[in-house]
Amino acid sequence: MLLELNIENFAIIENMNIEFEGGLNVITGETGSGKSIIIDGLGMLLGDRASKDVINTGKDFCHIEGIFSSNDENLFNLLKGMGLEISDPIIISKDIKTKGPAITRINSKAVTAQSLNKIRPYLIDIFAQHESMDLMRNESQKRLLDSFGDKSHRENLIKLKSLVEEINLLKSDYEKNNRDSQNKNREIDLLNYQIDEIEKAELTDYDEENLEEDFLKEDNKTNTISSLARALEILKSSYSDFNVEDGIDKAIGEISDVIKFDGELKVYEEELEDIKYRLKDLTGELESYNNSLEIDGERLGFLRDRLNLVNSLKSKYGKNLNEINLFLENSQQRLDFLVNSEKYLINLKKEIDEKESLAQKISEKISENRKKFAESLTEKLNEEIKELNIKNAAFRIDFKKKDLSFDGFDHVEFMISSNLGQAFAPLAKIASGGEMSRIMLAFKSIIASKDNIPTLIFDEIDAGISGKTAQIVGNKIKRLAKDRQIIVISHLPQIVALSDCHFIIEKEVVDNKTRSKIKKLSIDEKVVELAKLIAGDNIGGATLDAAKEMIGVNKNVTD
Template sequence: MLIELKIENFAIIKNLTIEWGSGLNILTGETGSGKSIIIDALGMVLGGRSNKDLIKTGAEYAYVEAVFSFYNEDLSKFLSENGFEIGELIVLSRQINRNKPSITRINGRVATQSVMTYISSKLVDVYAQEENQYLMSPKNQMDLIDDFCTIEHKKKQENLLNLFEEIKKYEEKKASLENFESSREREIDLLTYQIKEIEDANLTPYDDEDLENDFKKFSNSSLIRENLEATLNLLRGDYEVSAVEDGIDKAVSFFSNVKKFEPDLDEIYKELENIRFNISSVYKEIESYLENMDIDQEKFMYLEARIDTVNSLKKKYGYNIEEINKFKSEAELRLKELKNFEENLNNISQKIDELYKESSNLAQEISKDRKTVSKWLEENVEKEISKLNINNARFKINIYEKELSSTGIDRIEYMISTNIGEDFKPLSKIASGGEMSRIMLGFKSIIASKDNIPTVIFDEIDSGISGMTANIVGKKIKELSNDRQVIVISHLPQIVSKANSHYKIYKEINKNKTRTYVKKLKNSERVGEIARLIGSEEITDLTLKAAKEMIEGVEND
């Protein structure tokens, strides 16, 4: 339940703290004193809309904090999974700043608006006068029925939604194919040409690097011969024995005279002999290469044409042979799809038909669930509103079949007859403001018993009622508060007299500034406030007596 509400710099409230009690909490006060502002502040911290205009004049921020005492296993799990501390209390806070973004916190940690809205929906159910319009919407009427259905029903709804998402995907694919038919032949011609061009090239791994290496070699053959011949001239020149070989021979001869006196030089001597042999061998190998070197002009022309072909394919289809072949495989697959256009179109159409059939069967099950719950809801709503002095009222839910959609095949309309002999008419066209408030209270009673929401708030639920009806509504609210906390803004003494905790909201003007205050009334003070609500401009002994009797009447019930 809601334990404490702190409000700072919100509208005409400078600083206000309310410590709430269990059972029925009622707020009273003169018109304009700030009662609804308190509910607005609570609505903001629970995830409602924020507006910088709500910041008190002269202040830089508005701050609201709500402290709840409530344990719910699912909610605790949700908090833990989202990284919030879990304790005996849940503290929700929100600060809106004049020149900075607003900040939302749960147990001291910054939270998103969506997380705050989800958590608050498990803690509080707020009813305001404008919520009467909620029941007028066919969509909301259906949602209310779905909320009373089983978990299995909700899974069916989710499955139906998923099926329609899949239908949409296939229908878009089908439309794309049908729109594409005009350009299909052009794409077939292009793909056929591209595949043939790659096939005609008869590419092999050789065409990647080896082809380019051979082409470079052939295109530079003259330069190769020229440099090899220059190397031979350096090694031997025009003589049989080159100056290089002659010099090495002499060095070998000198070392042979020395090594017999210095054995340590034997290794160097052997290296000189190897050098002499290697120079001769290199010479012979170069000479042999030059003799066998054949500049095949025809092969060079082939290589030149081949590398032009391969480079052209690389520019069009991929930077290497592997990528070109990958492009070819994808093009062949796409060509097959295009040539099998009719078959693909038929397959997609068949898939759509199957999905619609599955959706239709599921929608029938969902409709059956709704009809079952509707009968139960009809009985319970009639029972609740009859308790609220809408005598002889009959309530029924019409379920019409409509075209299959992601929500099913049902169109819902709430119907009511408030007098004997009157035909059923849509709820939106027959109920008065006072009747709508009581009907909504009846729904809230049923919803609260189902969802086990620990705190229910009514902002002027007593609009449009008086006298005996007000007393009946008060008793219903009191009954509702037996197993949950209820907070009510009311101006009717018949309802206010039933409070467990009574708060008076008042404002004072000091130095041209208006401030709102709250006071929890003692029993003696409650008598005076209820006497004021009875209607006299001046509180008299008679109104005081009536107020006291009202309170005592509740205590004796």
């Protein structure tokens, strides 16, 4: 159950701590005092969309924290599977900031909205007025009906959803390829040309790594021969009465003359001698290499043509050899498909038909189960609405067949007859606001008993009711609170009197700013507040006595 709720900087709530109890908790207060804000904050904490607009004016963040107690092994296994710490109590917090995303944590570890949505059903169920509107939609009615299904039913729904997704993908593939096959002859001709052009080139690593280098070498061979000849002339011939080898000899002679005065010069003399011999060898090799060079016009033409071919293929099919080969592979696969497309489409259609047949069988089983659930739900709901004083009303669920979709071929419609002799009509067209609240309470009662939800929250469940009906609704909520925690926002004395724990929420103005505060009432304070709900601010002894009597009488209501 929900042990504690802490809210900071949320709308008109500056700092609020609420310690809930087991049984029936009731929150009262004037319109606009912040009652529904508490429920909104709790909803955001547990996965509803977080809006930065809720941050208190002048603040840059709001913080919501809920402390829950649970001994549900299924919940603990779910938390464990998410890598979360297993502990009791479970602490969930949400921080919403003006800058940056909202962050939710469970036991101090950040979690995604998807994880939170999986955990929420094990902790709490919130009923607000918008859920009555949601119940009027056919898809919501179908989801509610499916929630009464067993494990096998849920597994069939998952299988069907996955199967219909596969069928849709296959149909899309079929339609695309069927369109493609209509223009296949033109595409086959183009693919054959492209494949032939690439294969005839017989590309190798040489074309990628060495071809351009060899072409440049052959294309510039005349310049190379001329440059080498001039270099050899410099090395071997006199230039302005100077020869390189003779110059080195003279340098060696000069150093030899002074070695006798400075022995350290010996090493330089030896290095010059080495250079002289190395230069002589190098000159010989350079001369030999130059003599070997021959201008080959035929090879030059071959390299030029080859390079042009490779560059042309790169411009069409890929910037390098790997990309060209990948294009070739894909083109061959596409060509193979087009050549065999008729056979492929036949096989694809066969696969679609087989999966549609299987989907139809699963949908029939789902529909059969839904009708069984509908019988049980109808019987239970009719009992509930009689208990909730919707006189002479009758409920039923109608089925019509529609096109197969992710959740089967059933169109589900909740129908109601409000009076004896009145024809059944869709729930959305017949039920009043008060009736819708009570019908929703009836559904919640049935669902809660089935799923063992530990905490139920009702926001304005008493809309559109009063008098005896309010007493009946209050007694129903009180019975629900025997086995679980109930939190109710209400303004009806008949419901408030039944509470095990009563909170009042009020507005106050501090420093020209409206703030909301909450207080847990003592039994005496509860009597006064109940009297105000009965008679307004002008309460007297008779009203106080009436309030005491209501609390005393209703405390004994357990059945």
